[in-house]
Amino acid sequence: MLVLKSKRSALLASVCLLPALLSQKASAQFMPVHQHPVASRQTVGDDVIARNQRIEEIEVHGNDRIEPSTILSYMVARPGDTFNQDDLDRSLKTLYATGLFKDVTLHRSGNMLQVQVVENPIVNRIVFEGNHAAKDEDLRKVIGLRPRAVFTAEAATSDRQKILEVYAQKARYGAEVTPQLIKLAHNRVDVVFQVNEGPQTLIKRIAFVGNRHFSEAQLASVVSSKETAWYRFFSSADQYNPERLRYDAELLRRYYLANGFVDFQMVNATGEMSPDRKSFFVTFTIKEGPRYRLGKIDIRSSLRHMPAVKLRKYVEVYPNQWYDGNAVQQNVTNMEESLQSEGNPFAMVRPEIARNPEKQIVNLLFDVSEGPRMYVERLDINGNTVTRDNVIRRQMPMSEGDPYTPVLKKYAKQSLEDLGYFKTVTINQGQGSAPDKVNVSTGVVEKPTGEFSLGGGYSTDVGVIGNIGLKQHNLLGTGVDAGISGTMAYYQRQVDASITDPYFLNRNLVVGADLFYINNHYQTYQNYSESRYGITLRMGYAYTNHLSQSFNYSLMERGVSGVWDHSSQYILDNQGHSLLSQLGTVLQYDTRDRRMLPHKGFILRLGGDVAGLGGDARYLRGKFDAAYYLPLDDLMNNHDWTVEFKAGTGYMTDWGHGKDWIIDNFYLGGNNLRGFWDGGVGPRAIGQDTPVGHNRAGEDMLGGRFIYTGSVTVHFPIPYASSMGLRGRAFVDTGSLAGLRVRRRLTNPEKDGSLYQGVSGNSLTPRVSAGAGISWKSPFGLLNIDCGIPIRRSYNDRTQLLRFGFGQQF
Numbered sequence: 001m002l003v004l005k006s007k008r009s010a011l012l013a014s015v016c017l018l019p020a021l022l023s024q025k026a027s028a029q030f031m032p033v034h035q036h037p038v039a040s041r042q043t044v045g046d047d048v049i050a051r052n053q054r055i056e057e058i059e060v061h062g063n064d065r066i067e068p069s070t071i072l073s074y075m076v077a078r079p080g081d082t083f084n085q086d087d088l089d090r091s092l093k094t095l096y097a098t099g100l101f102k103d104v105t106l107h108r109s110g111n112m113l114q115v116q117v118v119e120n121p122i123v124n125r126i127v128f129e130g131n132h133a134a135k136d137e138d139l140r141k142v143i144g145l146r147p148r149a150v151f152t153a154e155a156a157t158s159d160r161q162k163i164l165e166v167y168a169q170k171a172r173y174g175a176e177v178t179p180q181l182i183k184l185a186h187n188r189v190d191v192v193f194q195v196n197e198g199p200q201t202l203i204k205r206i207a208f209v210g211n212r213h214f215s216e217a218q219l220a221s222v223v224s225s226k227e228t229a230w231y232r233f234f235s236s237a238d239q240y241n242p243e244r245l246r247y248d249a250e251l252l253r254r255y256y257l258a259n260g261f262v263d264f265q266m267v268n269a270t271g272e273m274s275p276d277r278k279s280f281f282v283t284f285t286i287k288e289g290p291r292y293r294l295g296k297i298d299i300r301s302s303l304r305h306m307p308a309v310k311l312r313k314y315v316e317v318y319p320n321q322w323y324d325g326n327a328v329q330q331n332v333t334n335m336e337e338s339l340q341s342e343g344n345p346f347a348m349v350r351p352e353i354a355r356n357p358e359k360q361i362v363n364l365l366f367d368v369s370e371g372p373r374m375y376v377e378r379l380d381i382n383g384n385t386v387t388r389d390n391v392i393r394r395q396m397p398m399s400e401g402d403p404y405t406p407v408l409k410k411y412a413k414q415s416l417e418d419l420g421y422f423k424t425v426t427i428n429q430g431q432g433s434a435p436d437k438v439n440v441s442t443g444v445v446e447k448p449t450g451e452f453s454l455g456g457g458y459s460t461d462v463g464v465i466g467n468i469g470l471k472q473h474n475l476l477g478t479g480v481d482a483g484i485s486g487t488m489a490y491y492q493r494q495v496d497a498s499i500t501d502p503y504f505l506n507r508n509l510v511v512g513a514d515l516f517y518i519n520n521h522y523q524t525y526q527n528y529s530e531s532r533y534g535i536t537l538r539m540g541y542a543y544t545n546h547l548s549q550s551f552n553y554s555l556m557e558r559g560v561s562g563v564w565d566h567s568s569q570y571i572l573d574n575q576g577h578s579l580l581s582q583l584g585t586v587l588q589y590d591t592r593d594r595r596m597l598p599h600k601g602f603i604l605r606l607g608g609d610v611a612g613l614g615g616d617a618r619y620l621r622g623k624f625d626a627a628y629y630l631p632l633d634d635l636m637n638n639h640d641w642t643v644e645f646k647a648g649t650g651y652m653t654d655w656g657h658g659k660d661w662i663i664d665n666f667y668l669g670g671n672n673l674r675g676f677w678d679g680g681v682g683p684r685a686i687g688q689d690t691p692v693g694h695n696r697a698g699e700d701m702l703g704g705r706f707i708y709t710g711s712v713t714v715h716f717p718i719p720y721a722s723s724m725g726l727r728g729r730a731f732v733d734t735g736s737l738a739g740l741r742v743r744r745r746l747t748n749p750e751k752d753g754s755l756y757q758g759v760s761g762n763s764l765t766p767r768v769s770a771g772a773g774i775s776w777k778s779p780f781g782l783l784n785i786d787c788g789i790p791i792r793r794s795y796n797d798r799t800q801l802l803r804f805g806f807g808q809q810f
Contacts, residue, residue: 145191203279512537
C-alpha cells in the first residue's frame with residue numbers, strides 16, 4: 001500500500017508499516033520529507049513493491065465545487081502509469097500549487113490510486129475593522145484576496161503585510177493586523193482584518209553630523225522632513241517615510257552644491273525607531289568638503305559668425321561668487337535657448353569646470369559648439385481620448401521637418417503640462433529612418449477638466465463671500481475654456497459667463513467674451529451703490545515667448561443709486577444711468593520664472609483705454625506698470641527669499657463733450673497702497689448740510705485723473721512654518737492721487753455752516769506706509785493678512801491698520 005498524506009498521518013502510517021517493510025526480502029526505503037506552505041508531506045517509497053504494477057484507476061474523494069476531471073488534469077500520474085514515486089510526489093505538489101486545496105492525501109488501494117482532498121473555502125466578503133487612518137477602499141486596492149476567490153492562508157498572510165505597509169506610509173509603524181475567519185455554510189468564509197492602528201510614529205529629532213558651515217537650524221529648513229510639533233496638525237512633514245528621507249538627502253546635496261561645496265558627499269541618511277516604538281530619530285551624516293568660489297570664466301566658441309567675445313553678454317555668473325551648480329546649468333540652458341532663437345538651431349553649450357583645492361576656486365569654461373544636426377521626421381500623439389490631436393500639436397514647439405534639440409523636448413513637456421488637461425505627459429524620442437532623423441512620441445494621460453466649485457470666505461472689501469461656479473477648461477476636447485459663476489457677498493453681487501478660445505482659427509490668437517452683472521454696495525467707504533452689466537470681447541496675440549498684446553472692447557450699462565441724502569453735490573450729480581463703450585489694449589513683456597510667487601525676472605505692462613465710440617463717457621486713459629523680482633539666494637543662502645519692486649502710473653483726460661463719471665476715475669488705497677482704506681487717498685468732498693469743522697470721516701471719495709504707486713516687498717520664509725504653507729513679507733508702499741475730475745466744479749458759494757462744497761486731498765504729495773504680512777496656504781483656503789502703518793499721510797486720509805482676505809473653493 002502507498003500513502004501520501006499530511007505530516008501527522010504520514011508519521012503514524014510510517015510507524016505501522018515499519019515492521020512489515022523490514023520483514024520483506026526486498027530493500028524497502030523511506031523517502032525524504034517534502035515541505036509545503038500549508039502542511040508538510042512525507043512520502044513512503046515502494047519502488048520494490050510497486051515495480052511493474054500499474055495504476056488501473058484514480059478515484060477522487062472530498063471534492064465539492066471542483067470537478068474530478070479538473071483535479072485529475074492537474075496530476076502528473078495517469079491511469080496506466082506505474083506507481084512511480086516521483087510522479088506521485090509531483091502530483092501532490094502540483095495539486096497544492098493550484099491553491100484550491102487545504103489538504104491532499106494520495107492513498108493506494110491495490111491497483112487503485114485514491115485522491116482525498118479538502119477544498120479551500122471561498123471568500124464571501126472582506127471586512128476591515130478598527131481602521132480609521134486608512135479607508136476601506138484604500139486597503140482593498142492593495143490586498144490580493146477578493147470576494148468569490150479561493151481563500152488560502154498564504155494569501156491572508158501576504159495581505160496582512162501589504163496592509164502593514166500602508167500604515168507604515170502613514171507613519172504608523174506600531175500597527176497590528178490580525179486576519180480572522182468567520183466560517184459560513186457551503187464552505188464559505190468571511191475574512192476579517194482586525195486592525196489596531198496604534199499611535200503615529202512621528203519624527204522626534206532630526207540631527208546632522210559633519211556640518212560645519214551651516215547650522216542645524218539652516219539645514220533643517222532645507223529638508224522636507226520636520227520634527228513633530230503641536231502646530232503641525234495639518235502637515236505630514238513630521239511623519240517618518242523612507243522615500244522622503246531619500247528625497248531629503250537629495251535636497252541637501254543640491255543645497256550644498258548650490259552654495260559652493262563641489263566635493264559634498266551624503267554619507268548616510270538613517271531613521272531609527274525609539275525603543276518604545278513611538279517616535280523616530282533621523283540622522284543625516286554628511287561630508288562637506290571645502291567651499292569653492294568661481295575663479296576664471298572663459299568661453300570657447302566654434303560657431304561660425306559667433307566668436308567668444310560676442311557670447312560674453314550671455315554669461316550670467318561672475319567671478320568670486322560662491323560656485324552654484326544650479327546657476328551654471330541655468331546659464332547653460334539660457335545661453336542655448338538664446339543662440340537657438342537667433343539662428344543657431346543646433347547650438348550646444350557644455351560647461352567644464354576645473355577645481356583648484358589649494359585656492360578653493362573653480363575655473364569655469366563654456367564650450368559653445370554646433371551639435372549634431374537632427375530633424376523631426378514624425379510626431380506621434382498617444383493616450384488622448386478626449387483632447388483632439390490638433391490641440392496637443394499646436395502646443396508643441398516643433399513639427400515634422402523642424403530642427404530638433406533637447407531643449408525643445410523640455411519645452412514641449414512643460415507646455416502640455418501647463419494646459420492642465422493631463423495627469424502625466426511623457427516625451428520620448430526614437431531613431432528615424434536616417435541617422436539625422438528623430439521620431440518624437442508624445443504620451444498623455446488625461447484627467448477631468450470640468451470643475452464645479454462652491455466657495456466661501458471673507459474680504460475686507462466686500463465682507464462675507466459665497467460663490468458658486470461651473471467651468472469646463474477643455475470643452476469637447478477643443479481646448480476652449482467656458483464657465484459661469486456667481487458671487488454673493490455682503491457688499492457685492494456678481495454673475496459672470498465667459499468663453500475663451502486660446503487658439504482661434506488654429507492660429508496663435510486668443511479670443512474670448514464675457515457677459516457680466518455686478519452690483520457693488522460701497523457702504524464701507526462710499527455713500528452710494530453702483531451696478532454694471534454688459535459684455536466684453538477679448539483678443540490676444542503672443543509675438544514671442546515673452547512679448548504679447550491683448551485687445552478688449554466693453555459695452556456696459558452703469559447705474560449709480562442708493563445715494564445718501566447728505567452726500568456731496570459731486571455724488572448727487574452722478575445719480576442715474578450711463579452707457580460706456582470702451583476699447584482697450586495692453587502690451588506686456590514678461591520674463592518671470594513663474595506666474596504665481598515669482599522668484600526672478602520682470603514684467604512690463606503698458607495699457608490704454610479709449611471711451612467714446614458711442615455711449616455717454618468720452619475719455620483717454622493710459623497705464624503703465626512694472627515689477628522686478630530679485631532673488632536673494634547668494635545673500636541669504638536660501639531660495640525662498642525674494643525682493644519685489646513694483647511701480648505704476650496712470651493718467652486720463654477727457655475729449656469731446658462726454659459726461660465725466662467719477663466711477664471711471666483712478667482710486668488709491670487698499671491693495672495698491674496698504675495701510676489706507678480702499679479709495680482713502682485723493683480728492684474728496686464733504687456732504688451737504690454738514691457744519692464747518694464737523695468730523696469729516698464721512699467725506700465722499702471722488703477719485704482722480706493722475707495716479708502713481710511704488711512698493712518694495714521682501715518675501716521670506718517663516719522659520720519652522722514653511723512646511724505648513726506660511727510665508728512672510730515686509731513692505732514699504734508709496735503713492736498719490738490727484739486731478740479733480742467731476743461734471744462741474746463748485747466754488748464754495750457758502751461757508752456759513754449750512755453748505756460746504758470744498759474739495760480736499762487733491763495733492764500729489766506722496767503718502768507712505770510700511771508694514772508686514774503673512775500668507776497661509778491652509779487646507780481651508782488662502783489667508784492673507786497685512787498690517788500697514790501710515791508713515792506719511794494727508795489730513796483726513798482714511799487709514800486701515802489691518803487688511804485681510806480669506807476664501808476657498810471646494
